[in-house]
Amino acid sequence: MRGFRKIRAWRVVASTVTASALLGLAACGTSGPSTTSSAKGLTMWALTDQTILKESVDAYNKDHPDAKITLQLYANDDYKQKLRVAFGAGKAPDLFFNWGGGALDDYVKAGKVDALTSAQVNTGRFTPSVMQSATFDGKVYGVPANGLAPVVLYYNKKVLKSAGVEPPKTYDELMTAVKKLKGDGVTPISLAANSKWPTLMYLEYLLDRKGGSEVFSKIASGDASAWKDPAVTQANQYLQDLTEAGAFGDNASSVNYDQGASTALLYTGKAGMELMGTWEYANLVKAAPDFAKSDLGYVAFPALSDGAGSPKSIVGNPSNFLSLNSESKHKTEALEYLKDFVLDDSQVDAYLAAGSVPPVNGLESKLAATKSSDKAWLQFVYDLVQNSPGFQLSWDQALPSDQADPLLTNVDKSFLRQIKPKQFGENMSEAAQ
CATH class of the missing domain: 3.40.190.10 (Periplasmic binding protein-like II)
Known part of the structure; x- marks a missing residue:
């Protein structure tokens, strides 16, 4: 649950930048590491409170010591603006943390995000109602990265x-x-x-x-x-x-x-x-x-x-997502990370231990077996989402x-x-x- 403690702070942050304006930000400077200048290894941006997500990066880096993910963490109040400026300047990360919905669709319409197929990232493992927030015109543009x-x-x-x-x-x-x-x-x-x-x-x-x-x-x-x-x-x-x-x-x-x-x-x-x-x-x-x-x-x-x-x-918030920069030069590595390290079994266990239900299917056995004092809460949230005909962002x-x-x-x-x-x-x- 730690990953959601500050998520709603973004509700007070409003944007005047639309999809068309995104394309005109090239003169605004840069922020953070550049995907185009990185010789090897992925770059990824997320929020400072996403501690369990960071563990997935650590796991990937342990398996890829010669081409690690460079993770840049930002405070809530800085993140969205830095991301817009970076995209406008062509200096955005390979993978970026987002909320789905209209803000992500702005980047999609601007041609800044790659669609993800089931074969690439195994989208079928995620709760269908959650995926709606990152799906536009029938195509998926993000992988859920934390709890419901x-x-x-x-x-x-x-x-x-x-x-x-x-x-x-x-x-x-x-x-x-x-x-x-x-x-x-x-x-x-x-x-x-x-x-x-x-x-x-x-x-x-x-x-x-x-x-x-x-x-x-x-x-x-x-x-x-x-x-x-x-x-x-x-x-x-x-x-x-x-x-x-x-x-x-x-x-x-x-x-x-x-x-x-x-x-x-x-x-x-x-x-x-x-x-x-x-x-x-x-x-x-x-x-x-x-x-x-x-x-x-x-x-x-x-x-x-x-x-x-x-x-x-x-x-509410179905989940946060990780999306792939369409200009990334490390797409093969990015897809491997999204498929094999984001919300894998160890990540699922970590979220459940923290009192948060990840948006993946088939958690019944894990919930039944948990000894956590949060068991009743976890079951309540899981049932609420599984039994819902819709999850409105x-x-x-x-x-x-x-x-x-x-x-x-x-x-x-x-x-x-x-x-x-x-x-x-x-x-x-x-x-x-």
């Missing part, structure tokens, strides 16, 4: 019990829980609204539950008019209803996720629930191990009784990068009820033109 990260609803067992609340399975039950928890003197749902992307999770789920996956699929495909679908308006209405009911307390807009405040509200008993990705589990285990062991609960996001979407569908990653700023801005405005529910879709439709 769906968004789930965490809850404090003691706080819910004190208020006479059961973990909500429907939106109506969630609203009832909000009223009871508020009446018991606690914040019903912890939310780091200051960071904006945690609020986005609600709209992602509510739209999927209300309209089904087809609505956002149209949006992600470039249909700007789909933002005006009635289901988008209704999703915003549901969010505003929660806000008006006091679901998030009075100070959510001052709470920032990176400071750990929203996490602390849950384990200190000041909040009853929190909607967050699976990386939060590792944060809770580290910050409050006793709470995580005895009082932490988790369920899927509630269903909508009148919704067209499946209550088993999930949203977070909107700010699925959409073209130039829509990230207006998306998060309008999410915040909707949360604050500064715009009407219908206006959210109208604003986003205009931004997508």
Whole structure:
């Protein structure tokens, strides 16, 4: 789980660089090692917190002492911009870490990434719903490189019990829980609204539950008019209803996720629930191990009784990916690394030991045999993904990068009820033109 502890920090980073602009960055300078100047051995870029992924590089280098991978690690706040500049200057690495979705598709459309076949990297071993985030026009452009990260609803067992609340399975039950928890003197749902992307999770789920996956699929495909679908308006209405009911307390807009405040509200008993990705589990285990062991609960996001979407569908981060630079001079070596060292058996075991479920098929026997104290959690996450008909990538990653700023801005405005529910879709439709 260590590999996901900072993944969502990228939600606050927006890009003004589109696929067409990528091709015009040659004059912007360079960053990091050059693939074109390396006489032998691969170059690869990733984030500093990807410790288990780094172990796969170490394993490859042990087997290839004369042509090792040169791994360059970056902090979250620097990485995306450095990658754009490097690609524009022709100095990008052979393999690069990414989030899939619209940002990766920008590079694909710019001709910067090679498609990967099943014969080359054995794509059939990975969870199908995860692969959708790196698949464009029927071709695969990335190999999953770390654990699954769906968004789930965490809850404090003691706080819910004190208020006479059961973990909500429907939106109506969630609203009832909000009223009871508020009446018991606690914040019903912890939310780091200051960071904006945690609020986005609600709209992602509510739209999927209300309209089904087809609505956002149209949006992600470039249909700007789909933002005006009635289901988008209704999703915003549901969010505003929660806000008006006091679901998030009075100070959510001052709470920032990176400071750990929203996490602390849950384990200190000041909040009853929190909607967050699976990386939060590792944060809770580290910050409050006793709470995580005895009082932490988790369920899927509630269903909508009148919704067209499946209550088993999930949203979040299917995985991060490693993609191959189309200008790499070491493609044979890169393909060997992707096929034989990324999420191999040792990597799978390492992720499970860290409390994270890797996106590979056939983990039933490993999960059954694990002696880890995280066993129930691992099984929950695995079943959640395996039983889901769809795994929707977070909107700010699925959409073209130039829509990230207006998306998060309008999410915040909707949360604050500064715009009407219908206006959210109208604003986003205009931004997508």
